[in-house]
Amino acid sequence: MHPDSHEIYRQLIDKSLVGEALPDEARSLGVHLPTCASCREYLNLGTRAIAGLGGFSFVVNPELQAKVRLSLAQRSVQSEKWQLTRLRLVWTSIAALLLTAAGSAVDWECGRIASALLGAQPLLTLQDVIHFWVVPSSAFCLLIPVLLVLSSEGANRGTMNQKGRML
Secondary structure, rough: OOHHHHHHHHHHHHHHHHOOOOHHHHHHHHHHHHHHHHHHHHHHHHHHHHHOOOOOOOOOOOOHHHHHHHHHHHHHHHHHHHHHHHHHHHHHHHHHHHHHHHHHHHHHHHHHHHHHHHHHHHOHHHHHHHHHHHHHHHHHHHHEEEHHHHHHHHOOOOOOOOOEEOO
């Protein structure tokens, strides 16, 4: 037989050994096994392996189980808190950007009016507005997303427990 069909039947054997084979698959396997020594041997080995595992028992320490559940619950809460913090930072960044743009527009207009009233050169006044208002406020506004990225990297590192192990 073609090697691919053996692989298909081996998968069916695996499914039947764990009780997941569908009735049609079991019938197909029942027809194939009498004619294929290789697949019969695979079934025999699988059956013996499963029978050998029957003698093993796994005892789980209840304290360890409780610690794992507690750690998972804490990590889940931390993750939810971080998502909320991140959402707040995004909205704060958007608000800061809008306020910076609005403040810059108002300051620009006030500088134009002040230069007209004082008889100063409008170009120099507008340059001062850019240097002393627009650039610093824009830089401050951009600081919020940078903090978001830096705090994201810190959150991805995880937290340490008292013994210095990652939680």
